[in-house]
Structures are given as structure tokens and as C-alpha cells.
Amino acid sequence: MANAYSPVRLIVPKRFSDDRGWFMEVYAKPTFAKFGIDCSFVQDNHSLSVPAFTLRGLHFQTPPRGQDKLVRCIRGRIFDVAVDIRKGSPTYGQWVGAELSAENGWHLFIPIGFAHGFVTLEDNCEVIYKCSDTYSPESDGGIRWDDPLIGINWPISASTVPRLSAKDTIQPLLADFDSPFPYDGRPLAPLA
Template sequence: MIFKETKLKGAFILEPQKRKDNRGFFARTFCINEFKEHGLETVFVQGNMSRTLAKNTLRGMHYQIDGAEEAKVVRCTRGALFDVIIDMREGSPTFGQHNTVELSEDNAFQLYIPKGFAHGFCTLRENTEIAYLVSEFYSPGKEAGIRWDDPFFAINWPFENPDMAERDATYPDFKVLP
């Protein structure tokens, strides 16, 4: 894997090193030794998947609080998505900043998201599916979110009126304390 750190400290785009032949290709998606070499989380306790049927569907911006913060490794196994992460770690040099990346079945990129980040995505194709590993078990009541189009972040989403769940549409704005 090729580890490319994003502009957000500790977040990486993981590019596969494909070994190709006439049948297709093979690539690793996880190697504990390579993750350790880059100082990344190596213990993942749960694997999840999500399929979204319609293009221009938004999920996010979600994060976990109160000891339930999770590192994630996200990849798109079908279709394509516009993935967004926001550094919510107070005291981080990139606190309040965001990064975007397109993940697709075509590029096979993964995104490593450290603990303390908000995460969301919108689908660029119909029938988009993602798979992700998380470092903590799901903890109901320890979820939080911020508004996807909060002007503070000025995220350049690839659409204006996404389809989304009511809870995602009603998250509050992000507020930086003075």
C-alpha cells in the first residue's frame, strides 16, 4: 500500500499496489506492520458496510464522543463517493479543517480516518456501497454530528440539494469556542 498523508494530521489516503495480470489484479487492503510503521491504529473490532441506492445521497457528518471515538478505514466497493473528513480534535494543528477525496470501485483507494474526526460522504453513482473497519464497538448515545453545509467549513460538495436522513439535515452548526 502507498500511504499518502492528507493535509489533516494523521489522516491518510491508502492507494493499493495492484499486482495485475490477464485475470485482473490482487492488492492488500490491510497490513498490521505497514499500519504500525505509519503510527496508525491496528486493532479494528467491527466491520461495517453500507449500500446507498440513489446518486446524490448524503450521509454525515457523524462522529463519536465520550470515549467512543473511533478510527476508521473506509473504502468504496461498488460505485463512487465523495468522502469528507473534518478534524474535531481540539488542540490539533488541523482542528476545524476538512479534507475531501473521491473513493470508487475504480481507484480502490481507502481512507484512514483517525479518532476524533467527523466523517460523511455523498454518493456519485447509484448503488454505491462502502465497507469500513472501526476501532471501537458501536455505542448508542455517544454519537454526534454537525451540519454538512455549515459555512464555517466551506466544503465544496458536488451538488446542492442532497437526499439525506432527517437527523443529518438537522445537525447543528459547528461552533469554535473563543
């Protein structure tokens, strides 16, 4: 596990390998609780992004239907990002990101109060993630993926235009967002 104080966590599970392949425990509630991740997951999502540089995000659900997310890539490679959108946070508008891949098996835990997004780094990427609440259209929210105030350093060349949903092309800027998420006293820290 990464920085035990930061609300966003990079999780590097141990793989047990032999000549047949490998085995990895993906999620165990008691193990995660020891590291301060003590939510209950109630929905699993699975996405396929066919073209490389498909960008999904930055998404969240507002209270009372906020979602903690546990994200991993099971095919291909993605750059996964969390942005602090908790009102009053000293790290408000700051982001962290990590490359998740089928090869490395890493997970990113994104708690309520953070916007989430990812870009695929190759064709045919599959991403699965657990959520602590079910999808709620009336609570669905987002921030622009390319908001200059946030300044995410997406691993996309200047000549590449990412593939976006219609919804993601019109998301508001952070400056136009009135956050309903309270700050819990834990500032965002770099991922280890």
C-alpha cells in the same frame, strides 16, 4: 501512503494485475503500523446508497467510545470527507476529501477526533469501513454537512438536493459544538 505526518491518510494500495484481473491487500496491521496507523479494528460496516447524491455525515463517536475508521468504496464512486474537530487544533474546522471508487481502490483513514461523511457520485454505491470501536448510541454525534464555517466543497451542483437521513438534517453547527476531543499535536495536512 500520503503525508506521514497528517492524522488523516489517503491510502493507495498496490494492485497486482494480470489477464485474470487483479489482487490487492486491503489491510495488514503490521504494514499500517509502519505508517503510524496502529489501532485495532473491531467492527466492519457496509452501506448501500441507491440514489446518487446520497449524503451520509458528518458523523463521529465521542470518548470514551471514539472510532478510528478505514473507509473504502467497493462499488461506484464517493467523495469522502474528514473534518478536524479536535479542541485546540490549529486546523480545527478544516477538512480534507478524496474521491474513493471501486475502480481506484483507495482507502481513507480517519482517526478519532475527526467527523466523517461522504456523498455518493453515482447510483448504487457500496461503502465498507472498519471501526476501532463498536457502535454506541449514547456516544453518537454529528455536525451539519453544510456548515458554512467548515465550507466543504461537496461535488454537488447548486440545483441538486442531496438525500439525507432525518438525523443529518438536524445536526448542530460546529459553532454550537463543544468538542471533547483533545488535540494531539498533529495538524491536518492536505492529502497527497
